[in-house]
Amino acid sequence: MASNKGGVTFALIIVLLVSVAFGYILTSPTGGGLQPSKNPTKYTQYVNLGADAAGWEYNYNTSLRNPVLNVVSGTKVVFNITEMDGAPHNLYIAYDGKYTSSLFQQLVVDQKSSPKKIEGSTNYQILSTAQITQTIGHKTQGNYPFFKDGIYTYWCSIHYATMVGLLIVNSTSSTSTSFVALHAYHGEGPSHVYNQSTYSTHISNVLVTLERAIKTVE
Amino acid sequence: MNSKVKHELIYSLVVIAILLAVAVVNINYIDGHKANIAQPENNSTVPANSTIIHVTGYQWAWSFTYANGTTSTDKLYVQAGHNYTLQVQSKDVIHDLLIPSLGLQVYAVPGHPNQVSFEPMKKGSYIFECVEYCGQDHYLMRGYMEVSS
Amino acid sequence: MSTTELLILASVIGSLVAILVFAIYYLAVSKSESMSLTAKEEGYTDSNAYWREQLYGKPRPLSWSIFSYDDAKSIGLRYIFTSILFLFIAGAFGVMMRVSLFDPNPVIIQPIIYNILMTQHATLMIYMFAIGAALGFGYYLLPTQLRLKRDNMGHWSSVAYWLWVLGGTLFVISRSSMRWYLYPPLSLQLLPTGAGTYNWLAIIAMELIFIGVTMAAVIVLKVIFIDRADDIPLSKMPVFAWAIVFTLIMLLSSDEPLMVGLGMLFYDFFNPVFFTTSTSTPLTFAVLFWFWGHPIVYIAVIPYFGLMYDIITRFSKTPVYSYFSGVFSLGLLMILSELVWGHHLLNSGLGIDWVLFFTTASFIVVIPSALTVFNMIGTLWKAEKIRLTTPMLFVINAILDFIVGGVLGVMLANQSVNEVAHGTYFVTGHFHFIFVGLTLGVTMATFYLLYPTFSNGRVYDERLAKWHFYITAFGSMLMSVSWAIGGYLGMPRAVAGYFAQFQVYQDSAIIGGVIIGIGQLVFLYNIAKSWLAHPTTDPYNILEYRTETNQEIGGGE
Numbered sequence: 001m002a003s004n005k006g007g008v009t010f011a012l013i014i015v016l017l018v019s020v021a022f023g024y025i026l027t028s029p030t031g032g033g034l035q036p037s038k039n040p041t042k043y044t045q046y047v048n049l050g051a052d053a054a055g056w057e058y059n060y061n062t063s064l065r066n067p068v069l070n071v072v073s074g075t076k077v078v079f080n081i082t083e084m085d086g087a088p089h090n091l092y093i094a095y096d097g098k099y100t101s102s103l104f105q106q107l108v109v110d111q112k113s114s115p116k117k118i119e120g121s122t123n124y125q126i127l128s129t130a131q132i133t134q135t136i137g138h139k140t141q142g143n144y145p146f147f148k149d150g151i152y153t154y155w156c157s158i159h160y161a162t163m164v165g166l167l168i169v170n171s172t173s174s175t176s177t178s179f180v181a182l183h184a185y186h187g188e189g190p191s192h193v194y195n196q197s198t199y200s201t202h203i204s205n206v207l208v209t210l211e212r213a214i215k216t217v218e
Numbered sequence: 219m220n221s222k223v224k225h226e227l228i229y230s231l232v233v234i235a236i237l238l239a240v241a242v243v244n245i246n247y248i249d250g251h252k253a254n255i256a257q258p259e260n261n262s263t264v265p266a267n268s269t270i271i272h273v274t275g276y277q278w279a280w281s282f283t284y285a286n287g288t289t290s291t292d293k294l295y296v297q298a299g300h301n302y303t304l305q306v307q308s309k310d311v312i313h314d315l316l317i318p319s320l321g322l323q324v325y326a327v328p329g330h331p332n333q334v335s336f337e338p339m340k341k342g343s344y345i346f347e348c349v350e351y352c353g354q355d356h357y358l359m360r361g362y363m364e365v366s367s
Numbered sequence: 368m369s370t371t372e373l374l375i376l377a378s379v380i381g382s383l384v385a386i387l388v389f390a391i392y393y394l395a396v397s398k399s400e401s402m403s404l405t406a407k408e409e410g411y412t413d414s415n416a417y418w419r420e421q422l423y424g425k426p427r428p429l430s431w432s433i434f435s436y437d438d439a440k441s442i443g444l445r446y447i448f449t450s451i452l453f454l455f456i457a458g459a460f461g462v463m464m465r466v467s468l469f470d471p472n473p474v475i476i477q478p479i480i481y482n483i484l485m486t487q488h489a490t491l492m493i494y495m496f497a498i499g500a501a502l503g504f505g506y507y508l509l510p511t512q513l514r515l516k517r518d519n520m521g522h523w524s525s526v527a528y529w530l531w532v533l534g535g536t537l538f539v540i541s542r543s544s545m546r547w548y549l550y551p552p553l554s555l556q557l558l559p560t561g562a563g564t565y566n567w568l569a570i571i572a573m574e575l576i577f578i579g580v581t582m583a584a585v586i587v588l589k590v591i592f593i594d595r596a597d598d599i600p601l602s603k604m605p606v607f608a609w610a611i612v613f614t615l616i617m618l619l620s621s622d623e624p625l626m627v628g629l630g631m632l633f634y635d636f637f638n639p640v641f642f643t644t645s646t647s648t649p650l651t652f653a654v655l656f657w658f659w660g661h662p663i664v665y666i667a668v669i670p671y672f673g674l675m676y677d678i679i680t681r682f683s684k685t686p687v688y689s690y691f692s693g694v695f696s697l698g699l700l701m702i703l704s705e706l707v708w709g710h711h712l713l714n715s716g717l718g719i720d721w722v723l724f725f726t727t728a729s730f731i732v733v734i735p736s737a738l739t740v741f742n743m744i745g746t747l748w749k750a751e752k753i754r755l756t757t758p759m760l761f762v763i764n765a766i767l768d769f770i771v772g773g774v775l776g777v778m779l780a781n782q783s784v785n786e787v788a789h790g791t792y793f794v795t796g797h798f799h800f801i802f803v804g805l806t807l808g809v810t811m812a813t814f815y816l817l818y819p820t821f822s823n824g825r826v827y828d829e830r831l832a833k834w835h836f837y838i839t840a841f842g843s844m845l846m847s848v849s850w851a852i853g854g855y856l857g858m859p860r861a862v863a864g865y866f867a868q869f870q871v872y873q874d875s876a877i878i879g880g881v882i883i884g885i886g887q888l889v890f891l892y893n894i895a896k897s898w899l900a901h902p903t904t905d906p907y908n909i910l911e912y913r914t915e916t917n918q919e920i921g922g923g924e
Contacts, residue, residue, distance in 0.1 A: 004825075004898055004899050004900070004901070005898070005899070006428075006429055006430070006822060006898045007822065007894040007895040007896070007897060007898025007899065008895045008898065008899065010429070010448065010894060010895070011891045011892070011894060011895040013452070014451075014452055014455045014891060015891075017452060017456065018455050018456050018459050021456045021459075021460075021539055022456075022459055022460070022463070024539065024540075024542075025460065025480065025483055025484060025487060025539070025542065026463075026476065026480060028479065028480055028483055028542050028559070029559060029564075030477045030479045030480065030559060053279075053290075053291045053292050053293070054291070085293075086362070087292050087293070087361060088358045088360075088864075128472075129358060129472055129473075129864070130470070130472035130473065130474050130864075133472070134867075157278075157355060158278055158279055158292075158355055158358045158359075159279055159291055159292070161276075161279070161281075161291070162291055222688065222689055222745075223689075225745070226688075226689055226692055226738070226741065226745075229737075229738075229741050230734065230737075230738060230741075233733065233734060233737045233738075234734060237730045237731070237733055237734065237777075240730060240777070240781065241726075241727055241730045243781070244726050244727070244730075244780070244781045244782055244783070245723065245726075245727065247781070247782055247783045248719065248722060248723050248726070248782050251783075252719055254786075255713075255714075255719060255722060255782065255786070256713075256714040256715065256716050257716055257718060257719060258716045258718065277560075277561075310552060311550070311552035311553040311556070311561075311649075312550050312552065312553065312649055312653075314714065314715075314790055316787075316789075316790060316791070316857065316859065318787055318791070318856065318857025319857070321783060321786045321787045322786060323714040323785075323786045323787070323789060323790070324714055324716075325712075325714055325715035325716060327648060327649060327650055327715060327716065328552055328643070328648075328649060329645065329647070329648050329649075330648040330649075330650055330716060332715070332716040345857060345866055345868075347857070347859045347866075348859070349789070349790025349791060349859045349860070349861075350550075350790060351482070351485075351546040351548070351553070351861040352553060353482075353544075353553060353556065353560055353561050353562075354478050354479050354482065354544075354559070354560035354561070355478060355560075356478075356482070356861065356862060356863075357473075357478065357859075357862035357863045357864040357865065358864070360859075360866070
C-alpha cells in the first residue's frame with residue numbers, strides 16, 4: 001500500500017466490511033415461523049374484534065371478551081380489528097400442534113406466578129402495532145388461512161396477560177357454519193379495569209370449554 | 219503571584235461559587251422532597267395521607283393494582299389533589315417507570331421493590347413510559363395517566 | 368430456496384472463503400520467512416527485535432506490512448485504522464437507527480433488529496472506536512514524542528491487538544441485543560425477544576475486549592514511565608502523555624469489577640447463583656457495571672483533551688496557558704470520576720443518603736472540566752495569531768460542544784432534573800454533544816494532522832476537509848439539540864417507536880444524523896482521492912518529530 005492506491009484500498013475495505021456487518025445484522029432472525037400457506041381456501045369467515053387492553057372484544061361488545069373461536073380447516077379467517085382504547089396493540093397467532101395448548105397454559109395460567117412470553121418458532125404476526133395504530137376507532141384487516149387441525153392461541157404480545165384467546169381448527173365439524181364463537185367473557189366495570197376474581201373464573205371457564213372442545217374433536 | 223495564576227484563581231472561584239449555589243439548591247430539593255425520590259419499599263415511610271398503588275412491570279406492560287383490588291393495564295387512574303404512593307416491583311427484568319410531567323421516576327427491579335410518592339395537581343391525560351431498555355417491545359411499555367378532578 | 372441450491376451456495380461460499388484465508392496465510396508466512404532470513408543474516412535470532420530496531424524512530428506510512436512488523440508505530444497504525452473501520456460500522460448502524468425512527472411506529476425495521484443495532488452501535492463506538500483510537504494515538508505518537516529508549520513489548524502489543532479485534536468481531540457476530548449496560552435478568556434471556564439467542568457469545572466477546580485493552584494499557588504505561596528518554600522528566604512530558612497516563616490508570620483501576628462481573632454473569636447462564644436469586648438483586652451487577660461504566664465515558668474524553676492541548680499549541684504557536692493546572696485538572700478528573708458512578712442509578716432505590724452523596728460529588732467533577740476548558744481558551748486568548756486549519760476548526764468546535772454537553776451534564780446532576788430526564792434522549796443529547804463533537808472531532812483532527820505520515824507525504828484536500836468539518840459540526844449540533852429538547856419533554860431513549868407527539872424532535876434528529884453520516888463519507892472520499900496524488904510534502908509531521916522544540920512549546924514553561 002506504499003503505492004498511491006492506499007487510500008482507495010482502505011476506503012474499499014471500509015465499504016466492504018460495513019456492508020457485510022450491515023447485511024449480517026439486518027438479516028437477524030426475528031421469530032415467526034408460522035408463515036401462511038398459499039393453498040386456496042374453501043371458506044372465508046369474518047371475525048370482528050375490538051382491541052382493548054382489557055381483552056379482545058368480540059363484535060366490539062365490551063361484555064364479550066376473548067372469545068374461543070371454532071373454525072373448520074381450510075377457512076381463511078379475516079380479522080376486522082378496531083382500535084378501542086388508544087394503547088398499542090398487535091395480533092399474533094401461535095400453533096402448538098394438535099390438541100395441545102402449552103402456550104395458552106403458559107400465557108394464561110402460569111403468568112400470575114412468573115410471566116414469560118414464549119415466542120417459539122411457531123408463531124406469526126397477523127397485524128403489527130403500526131397497522132392497528134393508536135388512533136381510537138381505526139379499523140384494520142388482517143387474514144390467515146387455517147389448514148392444520150389443532151388449537152391456536154391468538155394474543156396481543158404487549159398485553160398478553162389480558163388479550164389472549166383460543167382458536168380451534170377442526171376438519172371433522174358437521175356444523176353447517178364453519179365458525180362458532182364458543183364462549184365469551186361477561187365482564188364488569190369500565191374498560192381497562194377488570195376484576196381479578198372474575199378474571200380467574202373466566203380463565204377456568206375457558207379451560208372447561210377447551211376440554212369440552214377437545215372431547216368433541218376426538 | 220503573576221497575572222496568569224490570578225486569572226485562573228478568579229475563574230475557579232467563580233465556577234466553585236456557581237456550583238456551590240446549585241449544589242445547595244439540589245440539597246434543599248432532596249431534603250424537602252424525600253418521599254418523592256425513589257427509595258426501597260417501606261410501609262413505615264409512606265406519607266400518612268397517601269393511598270398506595272401497587273405497580274408491576276413485566277415484559278412489556280405496566281399493571282396497576284388499586285386499593286379496592288381492581289387492576290388496570292397501561293393506564294393509571296388517579297384523582298387530582300390526592301397523594302399517592304407507588305410501590306413498584308418487577309416480575310422479570312429491570313424496568314424504569316417515568317412520568318415526565320410529574321418528574322417522577324422509579325426503577326422496577328426484581329426482588330428489590332421501590333416506592334415513590336406523588337400528588338397530581340391538574341386534571342388531564344399525561345404520558346408515562348418505561349425508560350430502562352427491557353427487550354423487544356420495550357418501546358411499547360408505555361401508557362397514559364388519567365387524572366380526574 | 369431448495370436444500371440442493373442451499374448446499375451448492377454454501378459450498379461455493381465456503382470454498383471462496385477457504386481460498387481467501389489460505390492466500391492470506393501464504394502471504395503472511397512467506398513475508399515472515401523472508402523477514403527472519405534477513406534478520407538471521409544480520410546475526411539476530413529474534414527477527415521481530417531486529418525489525419523493531421530497524422524501524423526505530425522512522426515515520427511509518429500505512430501499508431499491509433503493519434501486520435508483519437510489531438514495532439510500536441505499526442501497532443499504533445493497526446489500532447488507529449481498525450478503530451476508524453469500527454467507527455464506520457457503528458456509525459452506519461447509528462444512521463440506520465435514526466432513519467428507522469422517521470415514523471412513530473417501527474415500519475422500516477423490526478424492533479428486534481433496532482435493538483441489536485442499538486446495542487452494537489453503543490458497544491462498538493465505545494470499546495472499539497473511542498478506546499481503540501486513544502490507544503492507537505498513544506502507540507503511534509508517544510514513541511517519538513518521548514524518544515523511547517527501547518521498544519521491546521511488540522509481541523504482547525500484537526497479542527493485545529488481536530484479542531481486541533477478535534472481541535469486537537465476535538460481538539458483532541453474536542447479534543446481541545442486551546444494550547451496553549448488560550443488566551442481568553435481561554442479558555440472561557437467551558431469546559431474540561430478550562438479549563439475543565447468542566448473547567453468551569457477546570459476554571465472551573466483551574471479556575476478550577477487556578483482556579486486550581488491559582494488556583495494551585499496561586504496555587503503554589510501561590512505555591511512558593520506564594522507556595521514555597532520560598532527558599524528559601515527568602514534569603516536561605507533553606500534556607498528551609499525561610492524559611494517556613491518567614486515562615490508562617483510570618482504566619486499569621476500574622475495569623476489574625466489570626471483568627469479574629462478566630465472569631459471574633457468564634456463570635449465571637448455567638447456574639444462576641449471583642444476580643437473579645431470591646437473596647440477591649440485579650442492582651449488584653448494575654453497581655459493578657457503573658463502577659466501570661462511569662470512568663469509561665471519561666476514557667473516551669481525557670486522551671482527546673491531551674490531543675487538543677497539543678493541536679492548540681501547534682496552531683497558535685503559544686505554550687499551554689498553565690501546564691500545571693492543565694495536567695492537574697486531568698488528574699483530578701481521573702480521581703473524581705471514580706466517585707460519581709452512583710449518579711447513573713439515582714432512581715433505582717439506592718437510598719436518600721447515597722442520592723445526596725452522588726449528586727453533590729457530580730457537581731465537584733465540574734471543577735476540573737471547567738479548568739480544562741479555561742486552559743484551552745486561555746491558550747487561544749494568549750495567541751498572537753491562530754491558524755484556522757481544519758484540525759484547529761475541529762478542536763475549537765470540540766471546545767464549544769464540550770461546554771454545551773458539559774452544562775447539560777451538570778443539569779442532570781440535579782436530582783429534580785434527573786427525575787425528569789434520566790433515561791430520556793436528554794442524556795443521549797448530552798453525551799452525543801461530547802462524543803461526536805469531541806471524541807470524533809479530535810480523532811478526525813489528529814487524523815488530518817498525521818495524514819502526510821500515514822500516506823508517505825501526500826496532502827489532504829483542504830476544501831473537502833473543511834466541508835467534512837462544517838457538515839459534521841452542523842449535523843452533530845442539530846441532532847444533539849433536538850434530542851436534548853425532546854428528552855426534556857420526556858422522550859425515552861433506546862426505543863424503536865415513540866409517542867407521536869415527539870415526532871418533530873425525532874425527525875430533526877434524523878436529519879442531523881444523516882448529515883453526520885454524509886460528512887464521514889466526504890472524509891472517506893477525501894482519503895481515497897488525496898492518496899492517488901503524488902507525494903508533495905515530507906512525511907515528518909508536526910505532532911511527532913519536534914523533539915528539539917518540544918520543551919519550549921509543548922511541555923512546561
